[in-house]
Structure formats: C-alpha cells, structure tokens
Amino acid sequence: MFQCDKCGECCRHLNLSSLYHFLDRGDGVCRYLSGNLCTVYEKRPLLCRVDESYEAYFRESMTKNDYYELNYKACDKIKTKNK
Ligand code: SF4
Numbered sequence: 001m002f003q004c005d006k007c008g009e010c011c012r013h014l015n016l017s018s019l020y021h022f023l024d025r026g027d028g029v030c031r032y033l034s035g036n037l038c039t040v041y042e043k044r045p046l047l048c049r050v051d052e053s054y055e056a057y058f059r060e061s062m063t064k065n066d067y068y069e070l071n072y073k074a075c076d077k078i079k080t081k082n083k
Pocket residue numbers: 003004005006007008009010011075078
C-alpha cells in the first residue's frame with residue numbers, strides 16, 4: 001500500500017495538474033482540505049486514491065513499484081518546493 005505521511009501538500013497544489021481543477025477553491029488548495037486532512041476522505045475522488053488509481057489507470061502500463069516510485073518522487077518534489 002502507498003505510504004502517505006498525510007502532509008497535505010498535494011492537496012494544496014492542485015494547480016499543478018489540470019485534472020484536479022474541479023477541486024481547486026481558486027488558489028490551488030482543495031475545497032475539501034482542512035488543516036492537512038481531507039474532509040471527504042471516505043468519498044474522495046478516484047484521482048485522489050493512489051492505490052485505486054493504479055488499478056484503474058496505470059496497471060497496464062507500469063509495475064506497481066514503478067508507479068509508487070513516481071508518486072514518491074512527486075511527493076518529494078512538492079514538499080521540497082515549499083522549503
Ligand atoms: S504529498 Fe504525498 S505524502 Fe504528502 S499528503 Fe500528498 S500523497 Fe501524502
């Protein structure tokens with residue numbers, strides 16, 4: 001399972017991908033974010049679910065390990081951006 005540390009940074013940078021515009025409150029932050037946590041976690045969109053998105057969109061094109069690596073790199077990049 002993907003290891004998310006719940007930093008909330010991806011939910012504060014939705015402007016980095018047009019796929020998430022429908023969640024953007026206007027400044028890149030998700031309308032459902034409170035502090036670092038998702039207020040609709042149990043009902044969050046498929047695009048916010050790392051493991052389920054793999055099964056739905058990436059399973060045919062890469063291994064799960066490669067997919068995780070890409071995600072961990074994206075997390076690191078977004079976290080470093082704010083330092
Ligand atoms: S940036 Fe990565 S570690 Fe932080 S909340 Fe998002 S998925 Fe989790």
